Amino acid sequence: MTANLHTSFLGIDFENPFLLASAPPTALIESIDKSFEMGWGGAVLKTITPDDLEMNEASPRYAVLHDRKRIIGFQNIELLSHQTVKYWCEGIKFLKQKYPHKVIIASIMAPVNKDAWQDLVKTINNTPADAFELNFSCPHGMPEKGIGMAIGTDAEVSAQITKWVKEVAQKPVFVKLSPNVSDIARIARAVESANADGLAAINTVRGFMGIDINTFKPLLNVNGKTTYGGCSGTMVKPIGLRCVAQIRQASKLPILGMGGISSWEDAVQYIAVGSDAVQVCTEVMLNGYKVIGPMLKGLSTYLEEKGFSEVRALKDKAIATLCTHENLPKTPLAYPQIAHDVCGRCGKCVTICSESEHQALRLDDGYIRVDKTRCVGCGLCRFVCPVGAITSGK
Ligand SMILES: Cc1cc2nc3c(=O)[nH]c(=O)nc-3n(C[C@H](O)[C@H](O)[C@H](O)COP(=O)(O)O)c2cc1C
Numbered sequence: 001m002t003a004n005l006h007t008s009f010l011g012i013d014f015e016n017p018f019l020l021a022s023a024p025p026t027a028l029i030e031s032i033d034k035s036f037e038m039g040w041g042g043a044v045l046k047t048i049t050p051d052d053l054e055m056n057e058a059s060p061r062y063a064v065l066h067d068r069k070r071i072i073g074f075q076n077i078e079l080l081s082h083q084t085v086k087y088w089c090e091g092i093k094f095l096k097q098k099y100p101h102k103v104i105i106a107s108i109m110a111p112v113n114k115d116a117w118q119d120l121v122k123t124i125n126n127t128p129a130d131a132f133e134l135n136f137s138c139p140h141g142m143p144e145k146g147i148g149m150a151i152g153t154d155a156e157v158s159a160q161i162t163k164w165v166k167e168v169a170q171k172p173v174f175v176k177l178s179p180n181v182s183d184i185a186r187i188a189r190a191v192e193s194a195n196a197d198g199l200a201a202i203n204t205v206r207g208f209m210g211i212d213i214n215t216f217k218p219l220l221n222v223n224g225k226t227t228y229g230g231c232s233g234t235m236v237k238p239i240g241l242r243c244v245a246q247i248r249q250a251s252k253l254p255i256l257g258m259g260g261i262s263s264w265e266d267a268v269q270y271i272a273v274g275s276d277a278v279q280v281c282t283e284v285m286l287n288g289y290k291v292i293g294p295m296l297k298g299l300s301t302y303l304e305e306k307g308f309s310e311v312r313a314l315k316d317k318a319i320a321t322l323c324t325h326e327n328l329p330k331t332p333l334a335y336p337q338i339a340h341d342v343c344g345r346c347g348k349c350v351t352i353c354s355e356s357e358h359q360a361l362r363l364d365d366g367y368i369r370v371d372k373t374r375c376v377g378c379g380l381c382r383f384v385c386p387v388g389a390i391t392s393g394k
Contacts, residue, residue, distance in 0.1 A: 003303030004310040005296065009254050009276040010172035010197050012130045014103055015255025017267065017294055017311055018043040022176075023134065023277035024108035025289070033098065034264075035289040039296055044200075044279060046081040047135045048088050048124070049109050049117055053236040055079045057142075058227075063209035063220035065235055065392060073235030073260075074282055075220055076210040077140045077365055083374045085120065087171045096128040103126070107176070111134040111148055117161055118168045120324075127169045128246045132169055133256075134162065137178035137203030139230045148194035150204075152178035155190035162194035174198030174256070177247065180234075184243050184248035200279070201243045204230025234284035236260045241273060245322050247266050248274025264298035271311065272318040306324060333377030334392040336361075338368045342389040349381035349390060356380060 007015040020026045020035055020043040027046040032394065035043060050054070058077055081088070092104055106129040110116035122131065141310040142148025151157050151210045155168065165173050177184055179202040188199055206228050208241050209219045218226030240259020247255060257275030261267055262283040270278050283291055303311060336349075349368060353361040360375035361368055382390045 001269070002299050003308060004312075005300060005309060007277050009256060010131055012103055012157070012172070013101075013352075014277050015101055016040045016296055017271065017275075017277035017299075018278060018292055019044060019103065019105070019256070019279045020104075020284060021281035022047050022135065023281040023285070024078070025281065025284045026140065027083070028292075029087075029094060030093075032095060032104075036095070036102050038100045038289045039292040040102070040289065041277070042105065042130075044105040044107050044133050045088060045092075045129075046083075046343055047107040047109050047138070048083075048085060048120070051071050051084050051112065051190045053080075055082065056369045057082075058222045060220065065209060065227075065233075071286055072353075073231055073233035073234070073368075074232050074285075075164075075207050075229040076204065077220065077222075077229040078273065079141045080135075080138065085123055090156070092124075092127040092129045103130050105131050105133050107133040107135050109138070109142065109147055112151065112157060112161065112165045112167075119162045119166050121165055122390060125168070129171060131172040131174060131197075133200055134165060134175045135203070136161070136171065139174050139178065139180055139204055139206040140227060148250055149178045149180055149203075152176075152187060152203075153181050155187050157298050158187055159190045159194035162191045164198050166195045172197040174200055174202055174253075176200040177243070178203050179239050179243050179259070183245050187239055188247040188251045188253070191370060192253055196253065198254045199247055200258070201247060202236070202240045202259040205239055205259075207231035215379055224247065234260045235288075237266060237364065241269060244270060244275055244290065245273040248316070248319055249322065264295045264302065267295065267299060268302065268314060269318075271314045272316070273322070274316055274319055276315065282359075333375070334379055334388045335375055336381050337378055338370065339389045339391070343368055343385075344387050344389070346386065348384040348386065352384050353381055386389055 022044040026043045030044045061078045063075045064071045106124045138148030143150040175196050195213045220226050234264045237260025244257040254276045256325030257270035258279035261280045265277045352360045360371045
């Protein structure tokens with residue numbers, strides 16, 4: 001059996017569920033051309049704006065977070081596409097002619113002005129792009145002009161612009177939401193009631209990577225100054241997954257999930273909490289378009305091994321596990337079980353247990369013992385055991 005990787009979103013057929021997110025990997029037509037050759041199912045173009053929208057970029061634009069030698073996230077302060085609307089319209093036609101089965105989504109942003117949004121939409125209506133992604137979520141630079149995240153953090157303005165776009169759009173319209181809000185479900189419901197056809201989440205998470213403690217200069221140092229930027233990559237995956245699950249619970253609209261996807265396993269998780277397909281940016285910037293190869297192969301093999309004939313079967317598989325804290329089944333407690341033949345007696349579990357309140361583990365006669373009168377079953381000890389000797393028993 002070969003698993004079927006086809007999926008659909010807003011009635012658009014996707015040959016596989018992996019799209020490039022709107023970002024530097026989709027900033028040039030020739031790059032998207034190359035990515036399609038390598039197997040990506042589609043691309044969301046770097047956000048297109050009206051030609052007269054001023055954009056002054058800063059240099060440098062990135063800081064990174066390392067976990068030992070590996071980069072696990074970016075903070076970026078890059079703005080939107082620097083190409084003209086004409087460049088994109090011609091480029092979309094070229095790409096669709098060459099790759100009729102690949103999905104091309106026009107990401108757009110304009111000032112909060114009906115004509116500005118509608119003119120942009122009407123121009124792109126004349127191209128073979130498959131849908132519009134409304135960028136209401138860029139967290140740097142644009143909010144200072146009253147757009148980007150300034151739109152996506154305001155439910156009324158988000159709904160108003162969605163209505164303007166829907167009045168004239170001749171293609172499906174979905175909204176890319178910001179994680180930088182206290183209640184993403186509220187914004188999702190607002191654009192749903194304004195007739196959005198779908199949702200995407202997340203854009204980058206607003207953050208500040210740090211300072212050099214010798215010079216007190218920011219790590220993202222723009223001639224001695226810095227600004228808050230958008231964080232992406234592995235370090236934001238828990239935030240992205242949470243947002244997608246929350247909007248799946250709040251709305252019936254189809255979703256494109258993203259945020260920290262670096263493997264097929266991450267994609268499975270996003271689909272299982274409600275995404276129809278996924279978008280990837282930082283992983284592609286770090287390791288190239290070629291990461292699509294292992295993603296496709298891994299997903300296919302996984303589906304076959306699990307006995308799923310198609311990727312669509314994964315959708316929402318895990319969403320019912322999410323409930324409020326109040327509704328969690330609180331018993332039985334998950335006491336740790338120690339494999340004494342594997343345990344190296346290093347004492348790391350004893351330290352974390354005693355210094356994280358409970359003092360339920362002790363080294364006694366050369367064995368780790370669990371005092372069940374003190375253990376609360378928090379499960380933390382499992383994660384510090386370097387040899388995997390602790391499991392969470394029931
Ligand atoms: C350098 C950079 C530029 C980006 N530019 C855009 C953009 O123009 N429009 C947009 O909607 N999102 C933009 N994004 C956000 C990504 O599309 C994506 O939502 C985010 O990076 C999370 O996905 P990831 O963790 O796979 O990178 C940008 C991200 C990065 C890192």
